[in-house]
Amino acid sequence: MAHPLRGKTAIVGMATAGVGEAPGFSAMELLAQASMAALDDCGLKLSDIDAVFAATSSHAFPSMSVVEYLGLRPKFFDSTNVGGSSFEMHLLQASLALQAGLCDVALICYGSNQRTAGGRLVSMSEPQWHETPYRPRHPITAYALATSRHMHQYGTTREQLADVAVAAREWANLNPQAFARGPLTREDVLSTRMVSDPLTAGDCCLVTDGAAACIMVRADRVADFPTRPAYFLGAAGANWHRSIVAMPDLTVTAASDSGPRAFDMAGLTHADVDLVMLYDAFTINTVLFLEDLGFCPKGEGGRFVQGGRIAPGGDLAVNTNGGGLSCVHPGMYGMFLIAEAVTQIRGDAGDRQLDRCDIALLHGNGGTLSSQVTAFLGSEAAL
Amino acid sequence: MTDDKAVEGGPQARFEAFLAQGRFMIQRSRSTGEHVFWPRVAAPSGAMDLEWVPASGDGVVYAITVNRSRQGAYNVALVDLAEGPRMMTTLPAVETVPIGTPVRARIETVGETTRVVFDPVATDDAPARKEGA
Secondary structure (H helix, E strand, C coil): CCCCCCCCEEEEEEEEEEEECCCCCCHHHHHHHHHHHHHHHHCCCHHHCCEEEECCCCCCCHHHHHHHHHCCCCCEEECCCECECHHHHHHHHHHHHHHCCCCCCEEEEEEECCCCCCCCCCCCCCCCCCCHHHCCCCCHHHHHHHHHHHHHHHCCCHHHHHHHHHHHHHHHCCCCCCCCCCCCCHHHHHCCCEEECCEEHHHECCCCEEEEEEEEEEHHHHHHCCCCCEEEEEEEEEECCCCHHHCCCCCCCCHHHHHHHHHHHHCCCHHHCCEEEECCCEHHHHHHHHHHCCCCCCCCHHHHCHHHCCCCCCCCCECCCCHHHHCCCCCCCHHHHHHHHHHHHHCCCHHHCCCCCCEEEEEEEECCCCEEEEEEEECHHHC | CCCHHHCCCCHHHHHHHHHHCCCCEEEEECCCCCEECCCCCCCCCCCCCEEEEECCCEEEEEEEEEEEECCEEEEEEEEEECCCCEEEECCCCCCCCCCCCEEEEEEEEECCEEEEEEEECCCCCCCCCCCCC
């Protein structure tokens, strides 16, 4: 029997703003631009919004700040902050609230100006006292530690990690909105500066500006809107640690728990998936999540990504916008996983459009491989 | 059980006070025998009967990275303690070591910071590098 939330809500409005560089604009200004454009996309007004879901890198109380800035009076709101995976969790929370009749029109939104505001990854994440004496430079220290362990246990190579970055760039080269475009070879990636062994600058995501927002309603209303709906098919989260030191096995993320439950909820198998959107803050993420979500056996992720398998024309379409590595990464990237999935499901992805995109898997990652949230969106054909 | 009454406060404060005395102490549950690090009020099993015991200081490198910047390079490592728990630390005497290298703890004070650090231990197939090498 289908899960009671499957196909019962849908994204009908979606927009991005300031992707790349938006000099002179604040994070909230970009977030508001994206939110207004998402409303315009589906023909709704600000006064129609009665639920707000927000997380940012710069607001202690994001939903309050959004409410005030846009002049909203929501009856449901949620500022759950589980890092970059927040927005995949918001999809689940919004679906629950909509389906329970607690609200009718949900805004999910994010905005950041961290490239032009300073060019460094902004984080409100507090230091962990038992780590502080060792001066970890999170997030990269944590991801480099995980990479070192994956290489040690499974023989994963820097060349294989570079192939993840090259595949992302090849997709970005098909996306006019992507920030980093142009030729990129494995050798180019390998020759970038070593930042935190074994990760080089070429293994790290971009630091960009950018905002994205979507509007979600109950599925029985989709006929009222001009856009092609992206239905919510399921989502599940898993969280086992906060600090990298408390991650039980640095080669196995909690995606190995969230993934199977999300597949179950959506009633889907791997063969059904047309698009895989993985939170690629670092090249190792793509490898870990392909394994943990069951697209290849544990330890095989490095070999799986070789030979252009996840690049345009490959066997599995992964991160077709160019990902956090080459498209956009304004601190918390999870909202952009949703944006690309909606774009592909609508058939609006231009040169990078997949022949068929009825089922998209979105996997959000937050903290230091900490919070893992897997979600599915689909076209009408997926119902 | 040790003379842990010498220091007052919660687990973090007591760990730090022990460290200031030059002692690397970790917690152990009287009922389950499990060791706990970093210090907290309950073990992962739920046991709350935690006492302080001296760490053996023996460990093995589980993962390691070298942070590189214009200001220089230093490693950050995760070490699995012989008692079981894992901790973040550094090996100040070396640039890096292979994962699996046996290490031994010592307490180091640099400026205001007192911390537990580790040195590689010489084995038959892996002689430890000299300090400062």
